[in-house]
Amino acid sequence: MSAINEKSLLERIKVGDKAAFSVVFVAYYSNLVMFAITFIREKQTSEEIVQDVFVKLWDNREILEIKSSLKSFLMKSVQNKCIDCIRHQKIRNRYSENILNNPKLFENETESYMLYSELERHIDIVLQRLPDKINQAYSLNRFDGMTYQEIADKLKVSVRTIEVRVSKALNFLRANLKDYMNP
Amino acid sequence: MEDKFAEENLNLIIRNLNGTATLEESQALEDWIESSAHNQTTYVQMKNIWEISDRQFKPEEIDVDRALSRVLKIISTSEKAQRTLWFRLQKIAAIMLLPLMLTGYFIGRGISDHLQINRQVTYHEVFVPFGTRSNLVLSDGSIVWLNSGSKLKYPGQFENVRKVFLEGEGYFEVESDTKHPFIVETRTLNIEATGTKFNVSAGENDSRIEITLLEGKIEVNKNDEAKATAFISDLQPNQHMTYDMLTGDFHLLNQNTDKYIAWKDGKLIFRNDQMIDVVKKIGQYYNVEIELRDNELMSYRYRATFENESFDEVMKLLKLSSPIDYVELERDTLPDGTFTKRKVIIFKKK
Numbered sequence: 154m155s156a157i158n159e160k161s162l163l164e165r166i167k168v169g170d171k172a173a174f175s176v177v178f179v180a181y182y183s184n185l186v187m188f189a190i191t192f193i194r195e196k197q198t199s200e201e202i203v204q205d206v207f208v209k210l211w212d213n214r215e216i217l218e219i220k221s222s223l224k225s226f227l228m229k230s231v232q233n234k235c236i237d238c239i240r241h242q243k244i245r246n247r248y249s250e251n252i253l254n255n256p257k258l259f260e261n262e263t264e265s266y267m268l269y270s271e272l273e274r275h276i277d278i279v280l281q282r283l284p285d286k287i288n289q290a291y292s293l294n295r296f297d298g299m300t301y302q303e304i305a306d307k308l309k310v311s312v313r314t315i316e317v318r319v320s321k322a323l324n325f326l327r328a329n330l331k332d333y334m335n336p
Numbered sequence: 337m338e339d340k341f342a343e344e345n346l347n348l349i350i351r352n353l354n355g356t357a358t359l360e361e362s363q364a365l366e367d368w369i370e371s372s373a374h375n376q377t378t379y380v381q382m383k384n385i386w387e388i389s390d391r392q393f394k395p396e397e398i399d400v401d402r403a404l405s406r407v408l409k410i411i412s413t414s415e416k417a418q419r420t421l422w423f424r425l426q427k428i429a430a431i432m433l434l435p436l437m438l439t440g441y442f443i444g445r446g447i448s449d450h451l452q453i454n455r456q457v458t459y460h461e462v463f464v465p466f467g468t469r470s471n472l473v474l475s476d477g478s479i480v481w482l483n484s485g486s487k488l489k490y491p492g493q494f495e496n497v498r499k500v501f502l503e504g505e506g507y508f509e510v511e512s513d514t515k516h517p518f519i520v521e522t523r524t525l526n527i528e529a530t531g532t533k534f535n536v537s538a539g540e541n542d543s544r545i546e547i548t549l550l551e552g553k554i555e556v557n558k559n560d561e562a563k564a565t566a567f568i569s570d571l572q573p574n575q576h577m578t579y580d581m582l583t584g585d586f587h588l589l590n591q592n593t594d595k596y597i598a599w600k601d602g603k604l605i606f607r608n609d610q611m612i613d614v615v616k617k618i619g620q621y622y623n624v625e626i627e628l629r630d631n632e633l634m635s636y637r638y639r640a641t642f643e644n645e646s647f648d649e650v651m652k653l654l655k656l657s658s659p660i661d662y663v664e665l666e667r668d669t670l671p672d673g674t675f676t677k678r679k680v681i682i683f684k685k686k
Contacts, residue, residue, distance in 0.1 A: 176471055178403075191387045266384055
């Protein structure tokens with residue numbers, strides 16, 4: 154969604170245009186849920202958080218002052234709610250401890266963070282350019298959710314080897330996507 | 337040496353991302369990140385890639401339409417509570433005012449029930465069922481409103497030319513981009529724009545296509561595969577074109593364009609329109625079959641604005657303000673337990 158469009162949509166939302174609100178909702182909902190999932194790791198709570206953010210957006214539309222982009226504003230709201238949710242111990246997972254102990258490592262600068270739909274395809278394309286073994290290790294871990302141990306057993310190599318391959322893949326992805334990604 | 341160092345940091349990053357880092361390791365990473373802006377960017381980008389690579393949860397499984405209906409419902413309920421007093425005041429003032437909720441309801445249903453997206457192919461297709469309306473944003477940021485019973489085919493990602501296929505009625509707000517023309521293809525005509533607002537009505541059963549331009553400039557061409565594209569006309573703002581598909585004749589009218597795009601805001605506007613067109617629009621809008629049983633009535637000129645009224649209310653007002661009367665037929669039950677479409681017959685008032 155372009156900046157011009159966002160601005161006119163926001164203007165319309167401010168005067169109570171539900172059609173404009175629906176357009177923004179449909180454009181961002183899935184992406185924001187995917188973003189919330191990176192904190193919450195659970196779909197339903199993530200959806201509730203994002204829906205809540207949209208209800209608040211509507212309720213406060215008249216007094217709303219968005220200085221950043223709309224995308225960044227929505228992501229920031231979702232992120233804050235996710236962290237609140239973890240802080241109040243509503244959600245416990247193996248990441249939540251880390252998020253609470255090292256908030257600096259997990260609170261994203263939402264202006265530059267890229268959405269699922271903006272990045273997903275590009276990751277797939279760059280992965281194709283990696284040697285099969287490295288692509289495979291990364292895909293089994295990230296896409297299929299297998300642990301290093303499980304992958305090592307399956308491929309009959311050491312866990313250390315898998316660790317190295319996954320690192321190489323991530324390093325390669327970042328090196329090839331960094332110019333495409335926001336600074 | 338440098339490679340070794342980078343690899344250590346890389347492992348530190350990954351262990352933090354997959355939740356296996358110790359507290360000391362997290363602290364070490366934090367220090368590394370804070371030591372330079374470059375490190376900061378590297379970490380953020382890697383984290384971003386890592387998280388987007390997670391396919392345990394699939395975006396296709398997120399039901400956007402259901403979520404939107406739910407949110408619109410919450411919003412409407414809280415508004416209803418807030419506006420009770422306001423509603424009462426409006427009643428006292430005897431203003432014919434609309435149930436505000438209806439817009440949201442229609443939009444919610446339009447999108448919710450029938451967004452048919454096929455992710456396998458490059459083209460998506462949206463069909464908006466009769467009696468509802470819907471809107472969507474294309475990949476270039478252009479916005480399309482689709483009227484009841486309309487169909488739009490569009491690519492997930494535009495290439496050089498921004499081209500969509502329309503059957504029915506759509507209102508387009510095209511993102512400006514002079515290098516990549518935006519083309520709406522209908523059965524007979526192509527409408528070409530760069531950055532404008534316009535409405536196209538090209539129903540499957542219509543013998544004419546109607547195009548209305550609000551802002552900018554558009555070019556209308558014949559869409560004939562056998563011949564080279566044939567230029568028909570340019571349109572200027574506030575111009576309305578009627579193109580007859582049988583004869584190939586067209587008319588340009590300069591006039592207020594509001595009534596042609598009112599449908600997208602849940603309004604029906606008639607300005608000296610013939611009764612035959614009026615009932616057709618009402619029927620399409622509310623998904624009711626309306627039969628006009630009097631030849632004299634067909635050309636009766638009618639003028640009115642309906643905003644978020646129910647079908648029954650519209651018919652009552654129509655009866656009050658024109659020489660008509662009507663009956664509604666009993667609806668039959670279909671084998672699957674649903675009812676047949678509502679049917680109304682209009683005749684001349686005695």
